[in-house]
Amino acid sequence: MSEELASSPHEVAVLLLSLGEKGAAQVFKHLSPREVRQISQSMANMPPMKRDEVQNVMNHFFHEYRYEVGIAGGTRSYLEKSLKIAMGDKDAKNLMDSIYGEENTSSLEMMKWMEPSAVAELIVDEHPQLQAVVLTYLEPGQAALVLQRLPERCHEDLLTRIAKLKELHPSIVQELNVIFDDSVGLISTSQNTSVSGLKQVADIMNRMNESSVSHMLEHFKEQDSELADRIEQQMFVFEHFSRLDEDTIRKIVEEIPQNTLSLALKGASDPISGKFINTMTRREAKYLQDDMDSLGSVRSSQVQQARQEILNTARTLSQNGQIELNLSDEDEMIE
Incomplete structure (x- = not known):
């Protein structure tokens, strides 16, 4: 909107x-x-x-x-x-x-419709494990916005807790009832609820800028290299465009203004820029190259913002079922 x-x-x-x-x-x-x-x-x-x-x-x-x-x-x-x-x-x-x-809507379901700032205010003083449960249950985009509004010093710990969550125990649900009774509503369950914390962390990190992603991945690698690898396998970052087929790239390009694409490909590796150029006619590719040349020197932050816009477009198309961003484990990156 x-x-x-x-x-x-x-x-x-x-x-x-x-x-x-x-x-x-x-x-x-x-x-x-x-x-x-x-x-x-x-x-x-x-x-x-x-x-x-x-x-x-x-x-x-x-x-x-x-x-x-x-x-x-x-x-x-x-x-x-x-x-x-x-x-x-x-x-x-x-x-x-x-x-x-x-009265039968659960607190966690209700929070999906709340403003990120309101959710953050609601959980900011709670135990990190309860915060992690809430962030796991929200939609990734909303969870990322809530995380931004929580103290930055807590982000690494929260993402680690989320990544290790596999199910929601009734005792945690009961604690949430105590917290949200007056402000949101009651949750009712007597069974463990399965959650995918690992995928949630990957989806949240997909919405971060590249410097934040690099920092977080470095943190995970220092703490648990196996966990870091599993998170990275779930993620989709700009470098992964080189691993998508041309039909998928073409659908993404159709949704992107050329000035954004020109800026995003500035300094990109040959495999990535080649993927995008191969979907274009010779004339379109020439116009793109001319645009890139005319940009001259640009700030790194501008390039990162343009790349983030393209990533957001790709994820939206994926969520709408128009493309698939699944990367085959057999299709390894070539340095």
């Missing part, structure tokens, strides 16, 4: 209500859990609107609004159908329960 839209969930809610359930669901698919919650809350609380009110909102998104429209407020049925199409039954139910005050 753009910064402009993020500042006005009400306007986005009006737009989605005018699109119908299927149209709204398609938009929901491209939003983060936090954005979905913000907009859904606005839709749920929206009273019936007059035609001119709707038109004023529409004019904000379009240069000209040609049809007269009147819409009813967001009904529970409308929201539920839209969210189920976009998110699936389970996540849609959890969000609906949190909006309409149902």
Whole structure:
């Protein structure tokens, strides 16, 4: 979502209500859990609107609004159908329960819809193991943002704890109940819950800049080289683009502005730059090379930011099922 839209969930809610359930669901698919919650809350609380009110909102998104429209407020049925199409039954139910005050939504599920700053504030003074449990259960993007808001001196320890988590014991769940009883809600379980802490750490680190990743991997290698290797195998970093097939690279390139790609490939190894260039026509490759040459000297931070944008694009395409980022163990990097 753009910064402009993020500042006005009400306007986005009006737009989605005018699109119908299927149209709204398609938009929901491209939003983060936090954005979905913000907009859904606005839709749920929206009273019936007059035609001119709707038109004023529409004019904000379009240069000209040609049809007269009147819409009813967001009904529970409308929201539920839209969210189920976009998110699936389970996540849609959890969000609906949190909006309409149902009592059977667990604390950990509820936290998926909270602002990262609010989650960080909630757990900052708790035991590191409980913090690790929460970070393991959140979506990787949200977990990374929560981690950023916790004291930096704790990051190495927290990631180590997360990496070693394989299941959630009922006794830990009970401790979470004590913590979140008044502020979020109760969790109920009598069985161990399986979690993939190792993959969560890899996904969190995938969202860090390269210098932070290098620092963290160095820490893991010093503490437990085997664990470090397993984390690295789960990660997808910029160097791994050289191991993807050309069809996958082509789909990624289609989503990236050329100026971003030019900046990202500045100083890249031949295997990486070659992968991207091989997906282009001769003319496109020449334009790319000319762009790179015209950049001259650039700051390392600019290159890292451009590479991070491309990585984020690749991960989004992967999450949406448009590409696969799985790297074969047999396809080793050649130095």
